[in-house]
Amino acid sequence: MxxxxxxxxxxxxxxxxxxxxxxxxxxxxxxxxxxxxxxxxxxxxxxxxxxxxxxxxxxxxxxxxxxxxxxxxxxxxxxYIPERPLRIELSDTKLSRINGWFIRKRINANGEQKRRSFTDDFDNEDNNNDGDGGDEDHDDDDADDFKCTSVYQQSFIYVYTKFYRTTQSDIYFS
The missing domain is CATH 2.60.40 (Immunoglobulin-like)
Structure with a gap:
């Protein structure tokens, strides 16, 4: 917490x-x-x-x-205390894999994963273009392995509850 x-x-x-x-x-x-x-x-x-x-x-x-x-x-x-149980709703209850969309993850020599999107590749191509027309990759990708994982739909989570407070005579809801 x-x-x-x-x-x-x-x-x-x-x-x-x-x-x-x-x-x-x-x-x-x-x-x-x-x-x-x-x-x-x-x-x-x-x-x-x-x-x-x-x-x-x-x-x-x-x-x-x-x-x-x-x-x-x-x-x-x-x-103010939240009343239980909390009511939890999702904007989409069934999340599916998005066909053709992948996230490229870099796995370094220590086995740690680093997320990398396709836009990183495009940014690197623009920045690494030194005008000689070569496709040299100046990253230290040689020591790293890459793995692609699927991208899934996303959903908003809504949490609803009443809040109450205790006083000398009664319980008030707001």
Whole structure:
């Protein structure tokens, strides 16, 4: 899972109305199962390890506690949860091989594959044309083998769901 993080900037407004950037604040999450925060308050993040079974027990929005010197502030969050099961649809449910279309894959000496399309060949021919009329190939293709694989149709994947949030009195759908 990829960590999703969002920057957090803490500002203070003093009695005269001037705004000051706070860099020495300390933060923690009241519920690490829902949202997490760096201890130095730089980022709020979701690690992908949040437990959706915990949402059923939560009846209020979660919050992050921010401490700076003698001050304490709660930053409240409402988390929206996808309803299960997700509805997944494909724009085309039967994907067939496209006759006559192939992708050329380069297999180097280590056995690693590198995709290469036919347009790469045309680009190389244009760039390698040094005017002498020769068909010299300046690539280091000698050490590589090539394999052609079929090209298949592609399809869009659509995922539909309702999102809900828990509050003190009820569950709201959006």
């Amino acid at each position: 990829q960590v999703q993080q969002f920057p957090l900037t803490i500002l203070a407004v003093n009695h005269s109305g001037s705004i000051q950037y706070i860099s020495q604040a300390v933060c923690h999450s009241e519920n690490i199962h829902l949202v997490q925060v760096d201890s130095n308050c730089n980022n709020i993040y979701f690690s992908g390890q949040e437990r959706d079974d915990f949402f059923d027990q939560v009846k209020t929005p979660t919050s992050i506690v921010i401490r700076y010197e003698k001050y304490l502030q709660h930053l409240h969050f409402t988390i």
